[in-house]
Amino acid sequence: MMNPHIGHAVKLVVSDPWDFVSAVGAGPFGAQIVDTEGAVTIEKALIRLDEPLAYAGNVIEYLIATPRHTTQTLDAISDGTVHVNAQWLQGPPTEWVARAAKWRGGLALIADLSH
Numbered sequence: 001m002m003n004p005h006i007g008h009a010v011k012l013v014v015s016d017p018w019d020f021v022s023a024v025g026a027g028p029f030g031a032q033i034v035d036t037e038g039a040v041t042i043e044k045a046l047i048r049l050d051e052p053l054a055y056a057g058n059v060i061e062y063l064i065a066t067p068r069h070t071t072q073t074l075d076a077i078s079d080g081t082v083h084v085n086a087q088w089l090q091g092p093p094t095e096w097v098a099r100a101a102k103w104r105g106g107l108a109l110i111a112d113l114s115h
Contacts, residue, residue, distance in 0.1 A: 005033050005042065005077065008115060012047065012063070012086065016110040024055050027111075034062075037097045042074035043067075046096050047086065047113075055107070062089040064096060065113055074113075081114040 011028035014021055030050035037044040045065045052061040067073055068083040076082050088107035089096055 005036060005045070005074070008033050010047065010077065011114050012049075012109075012111050013114075014086075014109050014111045017108075020055060020107070020109060024053050029053070031063075034093065035096065036074070038073070044097065045074050045113075046089070046093055048093075058088070058090075058107070060088050060107065062093050062096070063087065063109070064089055065111075068110065077113060077115060081112045084111055084113045085109070086111050086113075 010031050010033060012031050013027045014024075014029075015026065031047045032050065033045050034048045035046040036042045043066065047063045047065050049061055049063070052059050054060075063086040065074065065084040065086045068085050072082055074082055074084075086109040090106065
């Protein structure tokens with residue numbers, strides 16, 4: 001069964017890191033949920049920004065969002081805002097779940113994700 005969140009428009013509002021917010025702004029940045037991962041609840045979501053962002057010599061198009069608090073899942077986006085950690089996915093979004101598990105360094109954001 002397809003996840004009902006896939007294809008939905010979302011907004012990302014970034015609160016940290018401050019150097020990112022100072023350079024690019026806090027948003028809201030329009031995006032779309034491209035894919036999700038999780039057996040029972042949504043544990044991770046692949047997010048594609050509507051307009052890629054230029055930051056620190058990089059172009060940011062895809063982010064992997066995970067709930068910031070252990071008491072939340074990304075399913076809660078249906079009810080409002082979810083606090084997330086969002087890591088930049090460098091390169092094409094192929095095998096994004098495996099790549100997210102191996103993430104070491106790079107841009108990571110603290111943000112709110114909402115419909």
